[in-house]
Amino acid sequence: MENAQATETVQIISPEELLENWLGHRRVTRRVIEAFPEDSLFHYTIGSMRTFAHIAKEIMGITGIGVKGIVTNEWQFTPELDYNAKESIVNTKAELLAVWDKVTEDLLVWWPQITPQRFREKTVAFGMYEDTVYGMLLYYIDNEIHHRGQGYVYLRSLGIEPPAFWDRS
């Protein structure tokens, strides 16, 4: 019995490993932002979708507010992370990348404060979406991958080679 229990408690992925996976994705997404010409980043779209700047702002908002929220249960958007604001204060590629990097710094501060037990708890993200914390974090990551994939199509349609999906360095 003791062996069986030990087997069951092998972690298939640790919090640190899941974070590293996410950070690798964030490095790719940052390169996707960088690959856009300034004008296309803020104005180019396909099929009435959002611009990649708007998409990147959503990713930053979900990550920046969403991970802090899991730790503090506060889900208040700051002006630079309010991706649905009528007038965004982030209007250049340089500003976008600066906020991006600040969100990465914050992620590195908040993530270690999510205890393994907390991953298992249910919570209500952004005051609206109930899920387990692990499910919520996977959602944040998956949402970034999903929308970044759209950015790849924007870049290809602009004749620009996107960064390699597999290169997370």
Added chain:
Amino acid sequence: MENAQATETVQIISPEELLENWLGHRRVTRRVIEAFPEDSLFHYTIGSMRTFAHIAKEIMGITGIGVKGIVTNEWQFTPELDYNAKESIVNTKAELLAVWDKVTEDLLVWWPQITPQRFREKTVAFGMYEDTVYGMLLYYIDNEIHHRGQGYVYLRSLGIEPPAFWDRS
């Protein structure tokens, strides 16, 4: 010390939960395939990218061969999963969906045979890509999300509303 160790072995996500997350994504991807008109599925592209049928075949190949390979260490492509074959034997939406569903059945057979310890081991996927098994499985899932996101842009540019990303039912 005993408590500290117990804390460290809380699984943030179990194999069953990671599978369920993937199956939810597979349900969404299946709906994306279904949403394409037959002709667009096999012929429509943006920016010299692959058709969504080709993309779906890659996802099926990686999932079908890649999970079995983790268990058996055999990475042999079958004709219906050989997504780089010069002449694919999967040429209609109905055929594509039939292979899709077979891959789901196979996934349900192979996944429970990946032991928690196996998730932690290094392996060489498809005879080429060395990684931990957990890293490899995350790669398979992330690759599906990434490419499916591209399918969303194809659909939007065709004027078709894609299935909801958040609905995994």
